[in-house]
Amino acid sequence: xxxxxxxxxxxxxxxxxxxxxxxxxxxxxxxxxxxxxxxxxxxxxxxxxxxxxxxxxxxxxxxxxxxxxxxxxxxxxxxxxxxxxxxxxxxxxxxxxxxxxxxxxxxxxxxxxxx
Amino acid sequence: xxxxxxxxxxxxxxxxxxxxxxxxxxxxxxxxxxxxxxxxxxxxxxxxxxxxxxxxxxxxxxxxxxxxxxxxxxxxxxxxxxxxxxxxxxxxxxxxxxxxxxxxxxxxxxxxxx
Numbered sequence: 001x002x003x004x005x006x007x008x009x010x011x012x013x014x015x016x017x018x019x020x021x022x023x024x025x026x027x028x029x030x031x032x033x034x035x036x037x038x039x040x041x042x043x044x045x046x047x048x049x050x051x052x053x054x055x056x057x058x059x060x061x062x063x064x065x066x067x068x069x070x071x072x073x074x075x076x077x078x079x080x081x082x083x084x085x086x087x088x089x090x091x092x093x094x095x096x097x098x099x100x101x102x103x104x105x106x107x108x109x110x111x112x113x114x115x
Numbered sequence: 116x117x118x119x120x121x122x123x124x125x126x127x128x129x130x131x132x133x134x135x136x137x138x139x140x141x142x143x144x145x146x147x148x149x150x151x152x153x154x155x156x157x158x159x160x161x162x163x164x165x166x167x168x169x170x171x172x173x174x175x176x177x178x179x180x181x182x183x184x185x186x187x188x189x190x191x192x193x194x195x196x197x198x199x200x201x202x203x204x205x206x207x208x209x210x211x212x213x214x215x216x217x218x219x220x221x222x223x224x225x226x227x228x229x
Contacts, residue, residue: 004157042222044221047218050217052215091157091158093157100163101146101171101211101216102163102171103207103218107156108156108157
C-alpha cells in the first residue's frame with residue numbers, strides 16, 4: 001500500500017518570502033502521479049500542481065514549483081513571493097497510474113502568511 | 116460552468132441513524148469519487164464510481180455504500196452511524212475516460228454524529 005508523509009504540521013512565512021513544504025511517499029510502483037492540493041477555510045480542495053513520475057522535469061505553475069526526487073521518494077512544494085491568499089492547509093497526494101482514481105493524501109501542513 | 120455540488124452543506128444525526136449525502140458532478144464528467152476527511156487529517160478514499168459501476172473501494176466497513184445514477188450524480192449512504200463517522204465528506208468528479216483526468220472537488224458535507 002502507498003503512504004504519504006508530511007512531517008511539518010505547521011509552517012509560517014513572511015509575505016513576499018519563499019517557503020518550502022515537504023512530502024515523502026512510499027510506493028513499489030514506477031508509474032504514478034503526485035499532487036499538491038490547497039484547502040482554504042472554505043473547505044474546497046483545489047489542485048495547486050501535479051507531477052507525472054515519468055517526467056524528470058519539475059512541474060511549475062506560476063509562483064508554485066516542485067522538487068521531485070524519484071529515487072528519494074520526495075516531493076516538496078516551493079511557494080515563491082508568498083501572498084496572504086496562500087494561507088491554507090496544503091496536502092500532498094499520490095495516485096497510481098493504473099487502476100482507479102484513488103488519491104492517497106498526507107496529513108497536511110497548515111501554512112500561515114505573516115503580513 | 117457550475118462546479119461539483121454537494122448537499123446538504125451541514126447535517127447533524129444521532130448515533131444509529133442512517134444518512135444520505137448527494138453529489139452532482141461537473142457537466143460531462145462521468146466519474147465520481149467519495150472521500151472522508153476527519154478533523155485534522157487528510158481525506159481518505161471511500162469509493163469511486165464510473166458509468167454507474169464501482170471502480171474502487173477504500174478500507175471502510177459495509178455500513179458505507181454508494182451508487183451512481185444515469186445522470187452521473189451520486190449518493191453516499193452510511194447506516195448505523197457511529198460517533199467516529201463525524202467528518203467532512205468530499206465528492207470529486209472527473210471525466211473518467213482513462214489515462215489521467217484531473218479530479219475536481221466539491222465543497223463537502225459536514226456530518227456531525229451526536
